[in-house]
Amino acid sequence: MTPAYKFPIGIQNFRDIRRNGYIYVDKTGYIRRLVDTGKYYFLSRPRRFGKSLLMSTIEAYFKGCKELFEGLEIATYEKEWKEYPVFHLDLSGENYNDIPTLTKVLNYFLSEIEKNYGLSEDGHTVALRFKNAIKGVYDKTGRQVVILVDEYDTPLTQTLTSPELQEEFRNMLKGFYGVMKSMDGYIKLAMLTGVTRFSKVSIFSDLNNLRDISFLPEYNAICGVAESEIVSYFTPAISSFADKRNIPVSAMAEELRRNYDGYRFADPAECEGIYNPFSLLNALASESIGDYWFETGTPTFLVRLLQKKNYPLDRLNKAEASQDELKGLDLAMAGIIPLMYQSGYLTIRDFDRQFGLYTLGFPNKEVERGFLNFLFPYYTSIRNGNGTFAIREFTRDISNGNVDSFMHRLQSLFADFPYDQIRETELHFHNVLYLVFTLLGYYTRTEYRSSRGRADLIVKTDSRIFIFEFKLDKSPREAIEQIDRMGYALPFYSEGKEIIKIGVNFSSTLRNIDSWIVEKYD
Template sequence: MSSKIYPIGIQNFEKIRNDGYFYIDKTALMYQMVKTGSYYFLSRPRRFGKSLLISTLEAYFQGKKELFTGLAVEKLEKNWIKYPVLHIDLNTEKYDTPESLENKLNGVLVEWEKKYGAEPSEKSLATRFEGIIKRTCRQEGQRVAILVDEYDKPMLQAIGNEELQKSFRNTLKAFYGALKSQDGCIKFAMLTGVTKFSKVSVFSDLNNLDDISMWNEYIEICGVSEREIHENLEAELHEFADARRTTYEKLCTELKECYDGYHFTHNSIGMYNPFSLLNAFKRKEFGNYWFETGTPTYLVKLLKKHHYDLERMAHEETDAQVLNSIDSESTNPIPVIYQSGYLTIKGYDERFGIYRLGFPNREVEEGFIRFLLPFYANVNKVESPFEIQKFVHEIEIGDYDSFFRRLQSFFADTTYEVIREQELHYENVLFIVFKLVGFYTKVEYHTNNGRIDLILQTDKFIYIMEFKLNGTAEEALQQINDKRYALPFEADGRKLFKIGINFSEKTRNIEKWVVES
């Protein structure tokens, strides 16, 4: 039996090493980074190992050689010089007022000032930070390593609140500006976060920052690659397969479908989400672990605010500039959704520099779509999963009347901010419902101006549906026959239903459905 203790939720390198937790060795890449540059920025989705990377760098700069026994850097590093480290973690606070950020930074500075002294002339947060860097370097006789974890937490929490966002931006911009002014006293600096607020904002003064988020050579610095799974968890893979009563090959395929698929640049290997992966190994169960640890309400707000067509999400196209930066006033929800890890790079058109995006894996796709349902349809969070179960059951037994009545209830009482977005609203609700049903049955879904056609297949039945907006159900059915949608299924033994459905603008709901079987 495997005796590995998985460090789930543990982000402290020292604790992992001292208490015998399982650790995948990232120190060769860390060493390369330290030796070839001095200012870095890395963005990765949450729970991807950024805090652990910062903690590993901290132990390294503190010269804690004993923690690195048996790891790659032990052979690479000859000197083990001890440097002073200034470590800021912005992760722990709730940022809802301008003061909340100032208090947090003030608290950090006060701690350092106790150790390294303060100057009465240093009034602002930024000048105090500059003074600390200078004095630390002088007193310790070594340049300083500065590590900032989740640098963007305040900005993310203020998405949608322009005034607060601006206040945070000004504070952070000045604060991080100290890195530029004290360059001579700094040995190394690294900032990590989920998103990258564009250069004009927080980092405009830091033009010497190497953003390695999309560099191929650093793809493996956070997360877990296929190679690392096989090098570190081979025996555990076999145990996992036995526990699931499946073959080793099948298990590897399922792990890949559920948790792999993060591509942080266009020609790179896929990375697995470490949080979900280790949870799955620990429990020998597949679950939506990452999704359950923090649901992105701010993303849904963005999607709704910008009347986003959800069907586009799975094949969105964009360029590097959009992917790489978020304006706080951004009207495009895509960069935030990409950087938060809900979409990833699926393909790249080199000629035009266009990236094709999509969901990284099943965990994210299913989790995200499920999460959206109560925000779009008239159903609460608790009932949501049961509703989908009932939909699937009704389709499987051929009870289409109950199915459509349930669908009607999803549209009931929906408030429409803008009537002209009504059509998009129907499309989004239908997309979510049929996407969720599609995790259990076979669904093909297409939209084009004012109509939606859909094919649903179960073991016993085939449903061909045409939805019309402000036409009639009869016209919709006529269209199925005219366009001969049923042709591919003529030789099929299953029972076929053709269904025309009409939406009414007046009642803002499904008005009627007619069926021909």
Template sequence: MSNKIYPIGIQNFESLRRDNYFYIDKTALIYQMVKTGRYYFLSRPRRFGKSLLVSTLEAYFQGKKELFTGLAMEKLEKDWIEYPILHLDLNIEKYDTPESLNNILEKSLAKWEELYGANPSERSLSLRFAGIIERACQQTGQRVVILVDEYDKPMLQAIGNEALQREFRNMLKPFYGVLKTLDGCIKFALLTGVTKFGKISVFSDLNNLDDISMRNAYVEICGVSEREIHENLEAELHEFAEAQELTYEALCSCLKENYDGYHFTHNSIGIYNPFSLLNAFKYKEISNYWFETGTPTYLVELLKRNHYDLERMAHVQTDADVLNSIYGDEDPIPVIFQSGYLTIKGYDKEFGLYRLGFPNREVEEGFIKFLVPFYTRLNKVEAPFEIQKFVKELRAGDVDSFFSRLRSFFADTPYELVSDLELHYQNVLFIIYKLLGFYVNAERHTSDGRIDLVLQTDRFIYVMEFKLDGTAEEAMEQINEKGYAQPFEKDGRQLFKIGVNFSNKTRNIEKWIVEKVSLSHPI
């Protein structure tokens, strides 16, 4: 039986090491960082180990050699010099007013001024920060290490509030700008966050940062690779498989399906979500651990404010400029990608285009379920029970009950959506299709506003066509004329062709008609 203690929620390296928590050694990559560069930026989704990385760097620059016993760093580093460290953690505050950011900066500056002194002429936040760096360097005889965790949290929490976001940018831009002006006093700097900096961000003048977010050499700096799982958790994999009554191969496949799939650059290995993976090993249970810790509502607000077609999100193509842009005021995709809900699935080298998609089942299922209350009348408590009923009706061949329930999903469509009703219908259908797809075989193809939906169970196949302000008869005619059902006619399962009409007037499903196809090879 494994005696590993999994560091769920442990973000302090010293605490982790002194209390003998399980740690996957990242220190060779950390050594590579500090010996080959000075100013870094790293973007990763939440709960991906950014804070632990910052804490590990802090322990290293404090010269705490004893914490690295048995790790790669112990053999690599020979000098172990202690440097003055300024660690700013912006993850601990709720940023809903300009004062909230000012307060946390003020608290950090006051703490550092207690150590290194203050100058009354330094009145602004940036001047005080610069003065602290200069005095720390002079007093200790060593250049300063600056570590900023979650640099972007104030701006992320202010999405949708341009005035507040502008206040935060105006406050942080000169503050971070100090890193460039005091190059001679700085040994090393790392800023981490979820979103990446762009031309309009607080970093517009800070062009000396090396963004390693999409660098293949650093894909394993946060998160867990398949290699690391097998090197560190091989015995535990067998125990996990036994607890789940699965074969070793089936358990590995299940972990991969649910937690792997993050690609932070093209042609790179997949990375597992460390938070979900370690929880799964601790409890020997596959569950949506990462999603249960909370999904920011600003993501859905971005999608709705931009009237985004959710179908596009599942297989969007874009370029590096978009992936590296910030906030998504016009396009929500950059911030959704940077937040970890989409990842790189493919790359066209000739045109420099990235194909995005959901990284794994945990993210896909969790995100789609999270969308339900924002696009339908159902709340998050009701939705799972409704989906269960949908699936049972499909498995039983009860078409009328299925469509009566589907009609309820469109009830009470908000008035403000009337002007974009077709997109609203398509988005709701996309959500239903994706949710059902976790339990039945589902296919969906769209073209020029047309929606085809094919659902398959062990006994039934449903071929559906939807019309907006047409007729159910026209939808059925299109199924027959275009031969949508032909690929399934010799399948052996009962085949249903279903034509459906949405009414703009009632803002709901008006009528559906069903043709039951005779079985060629009865089951």
């Protein structure tokens, strides 16, 4: 543990953080910008990325809690500290399995407002009660109302596989959220946050005046920890971590960057990388690198969708999508890339301004390693979470130069796999190879290629270089001849290591590797 620093792990209340001496990365300048430049906002960010803390901070600001903001950026601008009535609805933390549950949550929210401001229950529907509460509070206080809706989309994301129930939720929330537009004169500011903005559906049709700041470079770092903020807030903690590991501070900072940095929510040319705050704080608090964020979620739905759509896994790290696709989610289309982006498993890597296309990929090692490990039992015969064990054995084989054992182990991944789940045998073959050799790359130097003109796979150890070429329904001899003919080994002669070439054939009839040849260069 790092005893000198208090990290707000799991604490989403701004008041608690400020009063109890936890580290707070100052985001208050963004609040001032929101107030000065608009009135209605929407922000999407992945889970555990600081959305709830942002909403809590906005609430404290509008409640006039001046003492909590001492020393923060907004205190240099704000002079009046007016207090406004704040309606804060948090839809997370509930299992929305039917309409009565959502109705109960909304009614409780409205009842608390009515109780706090001495209003009577007025309205036969939640939408009408909401409307009357806004006007009633304005009439009581003489101040416009601030409305904050945190995780607005929880009922919808929980029912991705239940379209009929989701449609009922949409209809109810459409009327509820739509109240805000009709009550514009009574509202000071309204902000909704969530994981996704559902597109081509009715939920936002009555609230079409929301400004979506999710992709704006100036709001890229409104949640999470920016690269520049690492130095300002966490240098002492990183130094302590480095001392424990007996490595230079620069090396420790680089390891944290590789594991937790890399998120971008706008054109990378216009914004800096963002660290996942949940994983970063956990790693610094425990002084241990771990898959903290990944382990808090189970992307089973995404994996099933990848399989259903027969998606080539090697494209995940070079996927393309337009901003319109990433902005919203049309469940009739059920695009896997927008879902993975909004869920935090992919992030923006590049932006083609001419065509308005983003290139996406895994943000960092934690997410890539965790996601591919999670995929492993869904694409191979390995079960019961033994993927890491299997990769360890692959690594031992290749490190010891035991190619035959390595290949037998690779064969076993295809054996006894339920092929009724696979529509394209060749794609499945390549997906398994991609998983094995990408995960192997965390322990050896591995390059898995799918483009022409290069060897399919290069694996380097301290003493050997392995060149793999794979064929489908041909012969391993043809693969060896291609390695020689194309001169795949030439770039490695100067390294002075033993070079081993492996030709492999995959049989679509057997649905497995049927033969291989191993030869050493003289």
